[in-house]
Amino acid sequence: MPSNQTKVSKKIIGLTGGIGSGKSAVANMFAALGIELVDADIVAREVVAIGSPALAAIKQYFSEDFLNQDGSLNRSKLRERVFSQADDKLWLNNLLHPLIRSEILAQLHQASSPYVLLVAPLLFENKLNELCDHSVLVDVPVATQLQRTSTRDNCTVELVQNIIAAQMPRAQKQALADDTIDNSLALDHTKKQVTALHQKLLALT
Template identity: 40%
Template sequence: MLIVGLTGGIGCGKSAAAEIFERLGATVIDTDQIAHQLTALGQPAVTAIQKQFGADYVLPDGNLNRSRLRNLVFSDAVAKKQLEALLHPLIKDEVCCRLAVAQTPYTIITVPLLLETGAYRELVQRTLVVDCAEDQQASRAMARSGLNEEEVRAIMACQVSRSERLRLADDIIDNHGERSELQQQVEQLHHQYLQLA
């Protein structure tokens, strides 16, 4: 089975591209969704995060204080590494479980930090980068997430530069335009991946 690592900077449209691949029949494994599931109310990862970072990172109702944790890891490199050391092995185990049962000719693994961590390089045969201009990234991310520009720019600063992402890509989706243009590019890659598989 062909395994494609889909990545891109915040606000580039990774999720939109992944949704189209899924509608076309590909298996899509989203590491952000897995991370959310692993850090949901009552999950062991929440207890581990509280133990590592303190009670302030869990809300009174037992849910993870996601905004506080996000602010910490994007302002403190050591804390970021500690959180990654906790979560990344759990996420990767779940990815491998889902790959083992995938039945489609190719699978897309959506990994925002694919190029930054290198954690999935041994699993993926191709790297697909969803790209758009940095100002567009920032405005999309602010509209979608409710983060302010400073917060979005801090996240962008922790990611591989746009030029480096493009240099490392096997395939690129240029997502600066309309949804119909994104659809067309994903369909072309879908046929290409079916042939490669």
């Protein structure tokens, strides 16, 4: 349950899933039902926008080579670096996580739908579940994660394996989640699960 310091007036539902699980597609299904989303990935991009103090710090630490020609962050290059260098990953997390958490809280407070969905790939790892009243895991087998992500992002299977290895094990997330959506089959199957869960979550509000 959220602490009193971070309590938002409406129910906060944490939605998570490993890379390539399809959590964004599931989140959009909830949005189509009128539920507002706060997406941690979008917030993470906002806090490193051009002109932000965080981007300036990243440039100073990693060098200009990690910026695109337009001055924006080269996210794919940075991702490759931090998933191969533990010290760099720790530095980046210490910089960004407090900024991301603060902005997430601000956006949660602004939401007006019956409940609000906090979409975060590292919901449990970054303890964002502490902000939530209920958690939902979008789940697929690891083999599906590897295939979807390497195809979608045009990256190596090895890189995807490193990303998965850096995240909480699938079984542990399954144990922590209050509900699980199986997204390994057809979209219609997923939509039926989302619709049923939506009704359950409305009852919690």
